[in-house]
Amino acid sequence: MIELEGLTKRFGTKTAVDRLSFSVRPGVVTGFLGPNGAGKSTTMRMMIGLDSPSGGHVRIDGKRYDQLRDPLNYIGALLEAKSVHGGRTAHNHLLCLAQSNGIPERRVTEVLDTVGLTSVAHKRPKGFSLGMGQRLGIAAALLGDPSILMFDEPVNGLDPEGIHWVRTLMQRLAAEGRTVFVSSHLMSEMAQTAEHLIVIGQGRLMADTSMAGFIADNSRTYVRLRTPEPERARDILRGEGITPVPTADGAMEIENTSAARLGELAARHQLVLHELSPQQASLEEAFMRLTAGSVEYHAHAGGREAERAAGAGPPAGPTAPSPGDATAPPGDTGRGWGEGWKEGR
Numbered sequence: 001m002i003e004l005e006g007l008t009k010r011f012g013t014k015t016a017v018d019r020l021s022f023s024v025r026p027g028v029v030t031g032f033l034g035p036n037g038a039g040k041s042t043t044m045r046m047m048i049g050l051d052s053p054s055g056g057h058v059r060i061d062g063k064r065y066d067q068l069r070d071p072l073n074y075i076g077a078l079l080e081a082k083s084v085h086g087g088r089t090a091h092n093h094l095l096c097l098a099q100s101n102g103i104p105e106r107r108v109t110e111v112l113d114t115v116g117l118t119s120v121a122h123k124r125p126k127g128f129s130l131g132m133g134q135r136l137g138i139a140a141a142l143l144g145d146p147s148i149l150m151f152d153e154p155v156n157g158l159d160p161e162g163i164h165w166v167r168t169l170m171q172r173l174a175a176e177g178r179t180v181f182v183s184s185h186l187m188s189e190m191a192q193t194a195e196h197l198i199v200i201g202q203g204r205l206m207a208d209t210s211m212a213g214f215i216a217d218n219s220r221t222y223v224r225l226r227t228p229e230p231e232r233a234r235d236i237l238r239g240e241g242i243t244p245v246p247t248a249d250g251a252m253e254i255e256n257t258s259a260a261r262l263g264e265l266a267a268r269h270q271l272v273l274h275e276l277s278p279q280q281a282s283l284e285e286a287f288m289r290l291t292a293g294s295v296e297y298h299a300h301a302g303g304r305e306a307e308r309a310a311g312a313g314p315p316a317g318p319t320a321p322s323p324g325d326a327t328a329p330p331g332d333t334g335r336g337w338g339e340g341w342k343e344g345r
């Protein structure tokens with residue numbers, strides 16, 4: 001278990017991490033998301049004592065990092081894959097780490113095997129690809145067989161097979177009852193890997209919730225309906241007090257009514273349906289809606305791109321809301337996205 005309480009980091013006048021409080025629990029993969037510069041790396045560095053907090057604290061299984069006797073046996077971390085001594089072989093690099101942390105030598109061969117680097121164990125990491133460097137960093141994190149693992153962008157530089165391997169590894173580590181905390185910019189990957197999410201923006205906590213809850217609470221859900229009899233469908237729906245919104249491709253979108261109810265209604269009126277599909281935004285869309293106001297570095301963009309960057313809604317896509325509705329999620333009260341989270345809803 002990792003516990004943060006009021007964790008704060010200031011660099012001069014810049015507050016990189018602002019009174020963060022959350023816990024990372026064992027048994028599930030917890031994803032850590034935030035726009036560039038949100039403070040993720042700084043938070044992770046403070047978790048393992050590489051940066052000292054300006055305020056608040058972090059506890060690893062109830063202790064401060066500097067109170068852990070052999071820290072690698074408690075928490076393994078992949079922060080910067082390039083922090084490897086170029087002159088030593090991969091095997092010797094891990095051996096040095098093992099010896100200085102009271103870890104048995106046999107673990108070196110075990111973790112090299114786990115990450116698939118046995119065949120290059122006696123080569124120098126200097127010549128490694130980015131992906132091989134990531135695997136070596138993951139091997140180092142696993143060395144002490146710790147109950148807590150933390151990975152900053154672990155799939156950087158990995159090919160699809162490598163990405164799949166990292167995902168499976170994280171889920172296996174969590175299923176073994178370990179605490180797994182991982183940051184990634186690859187939203188589709190995160191959506192498949194993490195069960196729980198911590199989202200920060202400008203150093204502050206924006207969400208601490210399940211993956212499913214995060215997507216549901218930060219996106220518009222609706223049902224797409226397509227029929228060869230749109231006029232009759234509209235009349236039937238209006239007769240039930242339901243207002244469908246036509247889409248450019250000839251379908252219609254219906255909010256606040258389940259697909260089950262619509263299907264039953266269609267059956268009752270013998271209305272032919274060619275499509276009846278519940279739609280939900282992707283993690284990427286939900287993330288962009290929540291964090292739009294806290295993005296530090298915007299690209300210069302015109303038209304809809306600029307609107308989106310300013311918080312007007314998620315990117316267009318197969319499940320994106322229609323432009324006219326993009327600013328009005330269900331139950332919208334005119335406040336910014338994420339306001340509810342800030343109030344702890």
Ligand SMILES: Nc1ncnc2c1ncn2[C@@H]1O[C@H](COP(=O)(O)OP(=O)(O)OP(=O)(O)O)[C@@H](O)[C@H]1O
Nearest residue numbers: 011014015016034035036037038039040041042043
């Ligand atoms: N050593 C430092 N000195 C001054 N400012 C720093 C330092 N380290 C980080 N910062 C600033 O603190 C903020 C948070 O940076 P951090 O690297 O933690 O963000 P991040 O969420 O990891 O970003 P990214 O996703 O781009 O890696 C940024 O504005 C950054 O410029």
